[in-house]
Amino acid sequence: MTEHALEVEGLRKTFGDHVAVDGVSFSLPPGGSLAIVGESGSGKTTTARMLVGLERPDAGRIRVGGRDRSHVARGRATRLARAREIQMVFQDPYLSLDPRVTVAACVEEPLRLHFSMSPAERRARRDELLARVGLGEREADALPRRLSGGQRQRVAIARALATRPKVLILDEATAALDVSIQAQILDLLAEIRRDTGVGYLFVTHNLALVRHVADDILVLYQGRVVETGPTREVLAAPEHPYTRLLLHSVPRPGWDPARIAADRRALAAALKETPPSPASADPLRHVPETNSTERSAAQ
């Protein structure tokens, strides 16, 4: 069995009386790609924020590269070591980049923070990272306001890759982009995964996107995992009514929004009587313990 790049067990987070994330478990093999899907309030963003340490879980375990990070980091060195392993790209590149910092300085900052490099080494690594995402010298000297949305998101990706993370969390990272630009960024992400072996965790509500970028899928509803498995299988034959609802909600020819609205109300009513519990929803499908090539070899 290979060691997981990321392993999460029984993650739970409450805000006051509200249980935002309730017993969420999953794993991501090295170089794998997993999508967490659900609508607002499903707990997908809270889950992502706990993984990178922006929220502290009330219960559960998070392991990155086999190392436990459930407890608060003791000291700066541990905190930095954790940050190196997992990085995040946010949804809105108009908010996530400091408007006063040039692209070059933005990408150099994590290099300065995490590695002891000479200025020349740092510049070289910076240029390598920018080239990796398709940006050149002209963009390096620019402030974010001079860049388009797509270019900004390339900067955010370059910066996130600076620490050579094992896992990159993409929180709706292409949702704010024009569709012709989104496809360019998806191409870039696929290339980077192939070349560097970084694992991706997509946080999104766009199932059509998931279909093309994720090996595995995890469906969250009201903080709980209601279905999980290989993307192809789950999308071809969804077992949980909520997954089916999400799937039917994607606009396409022959779309029937009235039926979806009725299904949604029926689901909400049914779940009010019996809320989804990890015990009853599980095991619909399990996230495979191995990566996809080993899985097909085993079959």
Add this chain to the structure above:
Amino acid sequence: MTGRLLEIEKLTVRLAAGKAARPILGGVSLHVERGEAVGLVGESGSGKSVTCRSVLGLLPEGASASGSLRVNGEDILTMSSTRLRELRRRDVSMIFQDPRASINPMRRIGDFVTEGMRAGGVPQKDALKRAEELLESVGIREPGPALHRYPHEFSGGMLQRVMIAGALAGGPRLLLADEPTTALDVTTQAEVVSILTRLRAERDMGMLFVTHDLELAAAICDRIYVMYAGRIVEAQSAEGLFGRPRHPYTSGLLAATPRLESDEPPHGVPGRPVSLAEAPDGCAFAARCAHVRPGCTEREPVHREIDGAQVACLRAEELIHD
């Protein structure tokens, strides 16, 4: 009532002089028939929202417009402000993208829905009764008490229904919807769209639906206009657009959209969308187009009709896009 419900002819809009009178729309022509749902699709900077807002006379401050823009035969551009207010109250309504940004958070829902009716002289009591019926028709439970609640007490999806109720208050013939579901979850989007399509059919309203989402436009519209850099580059039936896109930009957009039912991965269109002000001479899409040839950068392609589709591409006849 004469003429088409909405007819825009060669609408050109320039921003206020001063810095530079930047053009933002370049000769946009489109129409919406009575009871027809029409999509206006484009990426950021394409001018789709400006086009939509101009129907209500909402041009950017100091902007100058030429061409014509008629609702039921009446020209908006030359209309008196009194008549324009009346038109906005009764004939044409707009649903904006973000209900939280478009509904006054300090006022009760009842105030919002009845505003136009009260301005038109409907007594408060009658207006509230009518507002209650409207809230019920958009699926708000307990519409009576809802009238006394504030926007923050509603979810985004519920508040968007409130906005639809408000838009319907004057009994409009034409509904302008500017990305009305972009800020919503997919399941909520379906619900709001189903309400919108049902009410549109029941009341036989025409609708101009602005979106960046081609699939969504195709799912609810009869005809679709595709905009790029302040101009309309293609117009045809939703079916035709998907089956036989005629403009390279349309086929590029289709190829870039991730599909649930297709194994084909999305392909990006090189470069980035430009606005009309940045667009070079000739075809604005030429710099990103895989089928570009020297003539494309020399003159602006004129609209031609090919098999029921309106296309602005020099090579539209020879290129077949799958």
